[in-house]
Amino acid sequence: MTSEQNKNFDLSASFKAYDVRGIVGESITAEIVEAVGAAFIDVLGLEGETVLVGGDMRPSSPEFSQAFANGAARRGANVQLLDLISTDELYYACGALNAAGATFTASHNPAEYNGIKMAKAGAQPISSESGLKEIQVLAEQYLNEGSIPAAAVRGQIGVRDVLRDYSEYLRQLVDLSGSRPLKIVVDAGNGMAGLTTPAVLGNKLLPALPFEIIPLYFELDGSFPNHPANPLEPENLRDLQAAVIKHGADIGLAFDGDADRCFVIDEKGEPVSPSAITGMVARREIARAQASGEETPVIIHNLLTSKAVPELVAKDGGRAVRTRVGHSFIKAVMAEEGAVFGGEHSAHFYFRDFWNADTGMLAAMHVLAALGEQDGPLSELGRQYEPYVSSGEINSEIDDKAGAVERVRLDFQNDDVEIDHMDGSTFSAKDGSWWFNLRPSNTEPFLRLNAEAKDLPTMEKIRDRVLALVRA
Incomplete structure (x- = not known):
């Protein structure tokens, strides 16, 4: 210096x-x-x-x-x-x-x-x-x-x-050698998955798996010449969706720049929601923990994941624990609860076997295992885990965020709803037909809406009613 x-x-x-x-x-x-x-x-x-x-x-x-x-x-x-x-x-x-x-x-x-x-x-x-x-x-x-x-x-x-050791460790956690042959398109977005995918899923360092991997943007390039390495934005998934259709692939995987998040596309080119992935992986991790003698394995999910997740966890004999959004909260609760797995709506997936840390690659391997051990397409498999209709996250630029939330509260006060304030404000219909959450961003002038309902007309009606109040 x-x-x-x-x-x-x-x-x-x-x-x-x-x-x-x-x-x-x-x-x-x-x-x-x-x-x-x-x-x-x-x-x-x-x-x-x-x-x-x-x-x-x-x-x-x-x-x-x-x-x-x-x-x-x-x-x-x-x-x-x-x-x-x-x-x-x-x-x-x-x-x-x-x-x-x-x-x-x-x-x-x-x-x-x-x-x-x-x-x-x-x-x-x-x-x-x-x-x-x-x-x-x-x-x-x-x-x-x-x-x-x-x-x-x-x-x-x-x-x-550490690349070989990392790859061997992940392969020990999920054995993919017995999978049916799968054609997989992987969009690395010129990020680090361009290095880790051939090592973990390919034959660069370890024996080949029964997969044909079609690479998109595997060249490591921090200038991101093809598209931003942020699969949370739908436009950044378009190349992957087109490639899955073109190659007749079974599945598409999109990683963010540092490869700690993974997004999944089915054989029709449609996204499989991170909530559905959370449910799919949770089912596998609950079964594995129970097989090793754990009576009621714990699964963590943040409050924006689909309510299908805690329902499925309970049905499979696990215990679901709801948390605030954010990896420091999830990791802390994972440790406190001894949870086997945790998932977020933003495609961060956490594993006890991975020191409670998040890894997109291990989540992708669980999805490949679930797909490869049965004969149906991913669109059918994924549908089991997505019984509800979600709005996705909708941002409204609002100066008086507290005032906007209060307008919504007053408008809904005569409805049969419950409100909790774990992270923002979550309004839930007592009959279970819908819920929505309003969260103010800590860093931007945004109020974020996430809504979910039993069917599309109900979700659209709730979404539009809330947005009209927020943006009034």
Whole structure:
């Protein structure tokens, strides 16, 4: 680091609730990253310990990985550089090696962004409530003082590849060798799934599975030349949907930039909702846990997933636990409850066997196993898990979000409804025919609506009534 007079670093713009994200060259630079690496060691007490550092395919990731490693080594930690990794590869490494780590990624954000996701040993999440705030404060102090103090013994920096170990571990969790042959289109969006898919599902490192994989955008390119690596936006799924139809594929998989989320397309080119995937994987994980002697396996779902999920869990002999939205909440409740699996409406899927961390690849493998062990198409299989009709998430730009919610409450007060405030406001018809949730965004001027009903006319009627009130 260079010493300059009168620097006043404020990292609050890039330090979020769960990670660090900023624009390269502005709110995230090599100098800032080096200070964060040093603060990471000090706050977590890692002097003399091994820490793991990797990054995605963004052009700045190698430089940032090295800068973080330099800061960490200066404070006395031994660093293993993991090179190119998906975010769930970091979680695997932190769990399997019982070491803290960091990876450089901005997930699905545009090309000009980069960021840092950090984890404690055992892949425990780091958030603003569990060390991230302290890391920010100490990094700012080092930057404003113009230097990072040297530890008594500088740490060593080495290199380690975990891709094979990660791939072997996932294959142990879900045995796909007995599947019927499947034709799979995978859209990696020029992100990290372009590296992990051939390793896990292909024959690049391990024996071939009975799959024909048709690759879309496997070239690692952090400028995202084909489409943004955000499958949550429907327009980013169009190439995958067209390719599934063109090739007569059984299934399509779309990963986000750092490959920790996975979206599924059926053989007709139609999306299978993350709620349906949650139900499908939950059924498999409940059966597996029961087979090993667990009486009532716990499944976590956030309050925006379909009510089909808790219904299915109860029917299969599990216990469903409803949580707020957000991975730090899910991971905390997973740990508290000893849950076997957790799913979110945003296609984050969490596994006890994966240190309660989220992994898109493991969720995809469960779906492939469910599809491959029966003869029907995915559209039929998925329909079992989607008995209700959902609106998807609809954003309204509102200045007075509280006032808009109050208008809705007053309008619905004479209906036979229950309201809870676990995360925003959830209105549920007492006869079970519909529910909707209104959540204010913490970071944007949006009020978010999610609605679900027993049939399309009911869902549309509720959706339109709420939107008219919100946008009045």
